[in-house]
Each structure stands twice: as structure tokens, then as C-alpha cells.
Amino acid sequence: MGHSSASASIQLVSLIILLGILSLETIKFGFCSDDHNVRCIDIERKALLKLKQGLTDPFDRLSSWVGEDCCKWSGVGCNNITGRVNMLDLRNRYLDGLDGYGSIKHAFGGEINPSLLVLKDLDYLDLSMNYFEGVQLPSFIGSLEKLKYLNLSRAYFVGVIPPTLGNLSRLLYLDLSNFLFPNPIETDLQWLATLSSLKYLNLEGVDLTKATPYWLPTVNMLPSLVELHLPLCGLSILPLTLPSINFTSLLVLDLSDNDFKSTIPPWLFNLTELQMLDLAYNSLTGKLPDSLGYLKSLRYLILAANSLSGIIPECLGELSSLVSLDISYNTWEGTITEAHFSKLGGLREVSIANDPPNISLVFNISSDWIPPFKLRYLDIRSCQLGPKFPTWLRNQTELTTVVLNNARISDTIPDWFCQLDLQFDFLNVAHNQLSGRVPNSLRFSYDSSVDLTSNRFEGPLPLWSSNITWLYLRDNLFSGPIPHNIGQVMPNLTRLDISRNSLSGSIPLSIGN
Numbered sequence: 001m002g003h004s005s006a007s008a009s010i011q012l013v014s015l016i017i018l019l020g021i022l023s024l025e026t027i028k029f030g031f032c033s034d035d036h037n038v039r040c041i042d043i044e045r046k047a048l049l050k051l052k053q054g055l056t057d058p059f060d061r062l063s064s065w066v067g068e069d070c071c072k073w074s075g076v077g078c079n080n081i082t083g084r085v086n087m088l089d090l091r092n093r094y095l096d097g098l099d100g101y102g103s104i105k106h107a108f109g110g111e112i113n114p115s116l117l118v119l120k121d122l123d124y125l126d127l128s129m130n131y132f133e134g135v136q137l138p139s140f141i142g143s144l145e146k147l148k149y150l151n152l153s154r155a156y157f158v159g160v161i162p163p164t165l166g167n168l169s170r171l172l173y174l175d176l177s178n179f180l181f182p183n184p185i186e187t188d189l190q191w192l193a194t195l196s197s198l199k200y201l202n203l204e205g206v207d208l209t210k211a212t213p214y215w216l217p218t219v220n221m222l223p224s225l226v227e228l229h230l231p232l233c234g235l236s237i238l239p240l241t242l243p244s245i246n247f248t249s250l251l252v253l254d255l256s257d258n259d260f261k262s263t264i265p266p267w268l269f270n271l272t273e274l275q276m277l278d279l280a281y282n283s284l285t286g287k288l289p290d291s292l293g294y295l296k297s298l299r300y301l302i303l304a305a306n307s308l309s310g311i312i313p314e315c316l317g318e319l320s321s322l323v324s325l326d327i328s329y330n331t332w333e334g335t336i337t338e339a340h341f342s343k344l345g346g347l348r349e350v351s352i353a354n355d356p357p358n359i360s361l362v363f364n365i366s367s368d369w370i371p372p373f374k375l376r377y378l379d380i381r382s383c384q385l386g387p388k389f390p391t392w393l394r395n396q397t398e399l400t401t402v403v404l405n406n407a408r409i410s411d412t413i414p415d416w417f418c419q420l421d422l423q424f425d426f427l428n429v430a431h432n433q434l435s436g437r438v439p440n441s442l443r444f445s446y447d448s449s450v451d452l453t454s455n456r457f458e459g460p461l462p463l464w465s466s467n468i469t470w471l472y473l474r475d476n477l478f479s480g481p482i483p484h485n486i487g488q489v490m491p492n493l494t495r496l497d498i499s500r501n502s503l504s505g506s507i508p509l510s511i512g513n
């Protein structure tokens, strides 16, 4: 379950990146197609045709690559004065479901012909989301010395990142993210230090174990860095000290899914411009220091699934830009009070969970507190919220996910909670002492899940909405027959657990639907 909250956060982070913390406007390219006087240069046209010959193109995406004026071909951009090709955008925009990869049916494959080197003014190259399975990342790319933007994300290149990339000293954006399990691309990272203009670096899923001792000093050679993404890189050392910090303009730092075992290094809190910080899925230990309060620009704080412990400092409430907080699956203790949220007016998502069954984190919040935020996503597990149903949810009219799991609540579901008229995609109040009848009026959105497991709910089995696909009612005091029309009312149910109740009668035929 921890994965679901973390991945939700990660999706949000990606969304923000899409929305463009970094503007690509700094890269300028013109299309000759707008200017009928400038035509492409013949040797460049021939070079592009050679490139086309080397590629497999099952969906015929390059069908426009005919005729004299290559500046009009799709994905090709030219300088509008010289007519030279300066942009090649061959990204596969056909996606394959939700896994974040391009659809193979539409992807280019085959070989990248070195004829590419004829395009001397190329400053933008995007081959992302294609399928060059088994092809070594060509080292001649390092000779395209005018490149400012290079994107080979999820293009299935294999082997070692060619050290010649170190020649691309004008690069601003480098995206080599490519998660190939179990044989990731690898690199010793030595080539990186010369890319001193780099603003954006993404090496997600690239094996950096060879660079373990010096990856951080190397990255610290990049004074213009604004975004650094190194998740899933097999890194195990996060140095606690740095002599001085070069990358002070860093806005986005993603070091999730590595193997860091140390405490959170103090230099991180000098990066006061930082907007998310993602250290989830490591093995970080120790406490969250008070210097957390320095990171006033933080929008995303994601520390899920580590071994952090101790109390959660009140300075959390100073992070007034925070949108998403995920500190789940650590071993916190102490209390959470109003002060922890005092200035968090923009907060939309909260995940706080301890590793069960040890409930050592207690919410001590007064019953008349009105939070400054309106949450969309609330996921609290194995913390003491009860014994009363949390009254500070009274004004939370925008919630779609509510998880109050194993939270020591001994109460009924209050009327005001139903009157909020929320539409849930996930409602989980399992493992409490909730009693009484469950309200009939709850509303659910398409493909939603409900988990009321292990409470003391009574009365007839609730049948809510046709939109519910998972319904867990196990271990309660529900009684009476299973409604005969359950299969008609909830035709899309794929999981149903009603065991350990006081039900009687027979299993209705409509379950067969």
C-alpha cells in the first residue's frame, strides 16, 4: 500500500515537471516551413534519408520524409536564415498504456546512421520513447557538439553511456532515463564533469554503482543545475559533508529508490531554493532536523519508506509552499499537533504512516481546529487519530482519497462526514473500532475501492455504487442475507470480501454477474 501513495506522489511530481518548472524557451529553433525562401541543404537532406534508411518504422511515421524541402518533414526543424537542420524531434508520442513507455508498434528501431553527423548545426535531438532494443548507445553522438538538448529517455539503448558525451559542453538538457531491469545501462560518470552548462540531468534507472564514491563531487561540478533526477541508480553513499555547494540553484532533487543508509546530510538544507525533494525508498536513518524549516520553497517533501525515526519537528508547519507531504513508512514517535500544519495553506496531499503494528505517533489536535488547507488526498495509517473520528475533516470538502487505517478510532461515522458530499476513489477506514450502520449516501467515482475490514459495523451489507470495483467488508458485524441484487447493483466488482460477519441465507445467483 505504501507503493500506491508513493507512486501517486511521484506521478504528481512528474506532472509538475511537465507543467514546466523549467521552461524550454531558452532553446530556440525555427521551422523553415514558415519561411518559403529558405530551403534545406541538399547534403543534409541526403543525410536525413540515410538516417531514415537505417531506422525501422513500422507505423510509417516518416512518410512525410519525401521531396526536396527537408525542413518541411515532420520532426525536422531548420534555422530560418541558414536553412540548416537544427532540430530532430523523433520522439514516439504514441504511449503504451500507463507504464510510461512508448508503444512498440509505433516506435522506431534499427540503427542510428552516423550520417547524423552531417547535421552540424543540430542543437536539439529527441529520440525518446522509441525501441532501439539491444543497440549500443552510439558514441558518435558525442560529436554533435552544438547539442543543447539531448533526450534518449526510454529508448531501450543498452550498454555503457559513451564517455564522448563529455564533449557536449553546450548541453543544457540531458535525459537518459531508461529503466532496463535487470540489465540497466551503466556509466562511471567521469564524462559528466565537463558539462558545465547543464541545467537538467535525468539518469533514472542508469546503473551508477561504479561512480559510488564520487558521484556527488562530480554532480557538484555543475553550477547551473536546476533539476537532478537520479532515482533507481544503485547509489549507496550519500556523503554527509561537501566542502562547498556549487548547485545552489537546484529546484528539483530526486534521489529516490537508491540504497542510502546514512542520516539526511546537513548540506541538503542549504539548498534553500529547492521545490520537492524526493528521498523515498532508501534506508535513511536518524531524525528529521529542525533545519528542515529552511527549505521554505519546498512544494513536494517525499521521505516515504526509509528508516527515519524520532519526533516530527514542528518546523514542518513553516513550509508554506508545501503541496504534497509523504512521510509514510518510517518509525516516527511523539505527537502531531496543529502547529505541524500551521502555515500549510496549499497542502493537497498527505501521507503519514508508521510501520505497523507499533502505533507510536499520536495526533493531538483540538476538536475545533479548522485546518488552513483543503486536502484532496489523505492517507494516515498506524497512527493514533482516535478515539473520536477526526473532527478536523469537517471542512475538507475536496477529499477524494481518505485512508484512516489502524488509527484507534472508536466512534461512529459522523453525519457531517456524509454531508460533505465527497466522491471517493478510495475510502479505507479498516482496523478501527468503528460501529453503527454505514451511511447509504456515500458516493464513489469510477473504479473506486472501499475497505471497512475489521471494525464493528452492523446492519445489512451496504450496496453503494456501480462504480465500486473492490469492496472489503470482512470481520464486522453485518447481518442478514446477502442482497440478492448485489450482482446488478455492483456489476463491476472484481474483489469482494464479506467473510467473518453474521450473514445468513444463501449466496445469490447474481454474484455470477
Ligand SMILES: *[C@@H]1O[C@H](CO)[C@@H](O)[C@H](O)[C@H]1NC(C)=O
Binding pocket: 028, 029, 030, 034, 035, 080, 081
Ligand atoms: C526566425 O527565427 C527566429 C529565432 O527563432 C525568430 O525570432 C524569427 O521570428 C524567425 N523569423 C521568421 C521569418 O520566421
Ligand SMILES: *[C@@H]1O[C@H](CO)[C@@H](O)[C@H](O)[C@H]1NC(C)=O
Binding pocket: 091, 128, 129, 151, 152, 153, 173, 174, 175, 200
Ligand atoms: C524526455 O522525453 C521524455 C519522454 O518522451 C519526456 O517525458 C521528458 O520530459 C523529456 N525530458 C526533457 C528534459 O524534456
Ligand SMILES: *[C@@H]1O[C@H](CO)[C@@H](O)[C@H](O)[C@H]1NC(C)=O
Binding pocket: 142, 163, 164, 165, 166, 167
Ligand atoms: C571526445 O571525447 C573523447 C573521449 O572523452 C575524446 O577522446 C575525444 O578526443 C573527444 N573529441 C573531441 C572532438 O573533443
Ligand SMILES: *[C@@H]1O[C@H](CO)[C@@H](O)[C@H](O)[C@H]1NC(C)=O
Binding pocket: 196, 217, 220, 221, 222, 223, 243, 244, 245, 246
Ligand atoms: C564548482 O564548479 C566549478 C565549475 O565546474 C568547478 O571548477 C569547481 O571545482 C566546483 N567546486 C566544487 C567544490 O566542486
Ligand SMILES: *[C@@H]1O[C@H](CO)[C@@H](O)[C@H](O)[C@H]1NC(C)=O
Binding pocket: 242, 243, 244, 245, 267, 270
Ligand atoms: C550551509 O550553510 C551554513 C549556514 O549558512 C554554512 O555555514 C555552511 O558552510 C553551508 N554548507 C555548505 C556545504 O555550503
Ligand SMILES: *[C@@H]1O[C@H](CO)[C@@H](O)[C@H](O)[C@H]1NC(C)=O
Binding pocket: 331, 332, 333, 358, 359, 360
Ligand atoms: C514502539 O515504538 C517505540 C518508540 O519508537 C519503541 O520505544 C518501542 O520499542 C517500539 N515497540 C516495538 C514492539 O517495536
Ligand SMILES: *[C@@H]1O[C@H](CO)[C@@H](O)[C@H](O)[C@H]1NC(C)=O
Binding pocket: 335, 364, 365
Ligand atoms: C494534547 O494537547 C493538549 C493541549 O495542547 C495538552 O494539554 C495535552 O497534554 C496533550 N495530550 C497529549 C497526550 O499529548
Ligand SMILES: *[C@@H]1O[C@H](CO)[C@@H](O)[C@H](O)[C@H]1NC(C)=O
Binding pocket: 370, 394, 395, 416
Ligand atoms: C467549517 O465547517 C463548519 C460547519 O461544517 C462551518 O460552519 C464553517 O463555516 C466552516 N469554516 C470554514 C473556514 O470553512
Ligand SMILES: *[C@@H]1O[C@H](CO)[C@@H](O)[C@H](O)[C@H]1NC(C)=O
Binding pocket: 443, 444, 445, 446, 465, 466, 467
Ligand atoms: C461514477 O463515477 C463517475 C465518474 O467518476 C461519476 O460521474 C458518476 O456519478 C458515478 N456514478 C455513481 C452511480 O456514483
Ligand SMILES: *[C@@H]1O[C@H](CO)[C@@H](O)[C@H](O)[C@H]1NC(C)=O
Binding pocket: 446, 447, 466, 467, 468, 491, 492
Ligand atoms: C464497468 O466496467 C466497464 C468495462 O470495464 C465500463 O465500460 C463501465 O463504464 C463500468 N461501469 C461502471 C458503472 O463503473
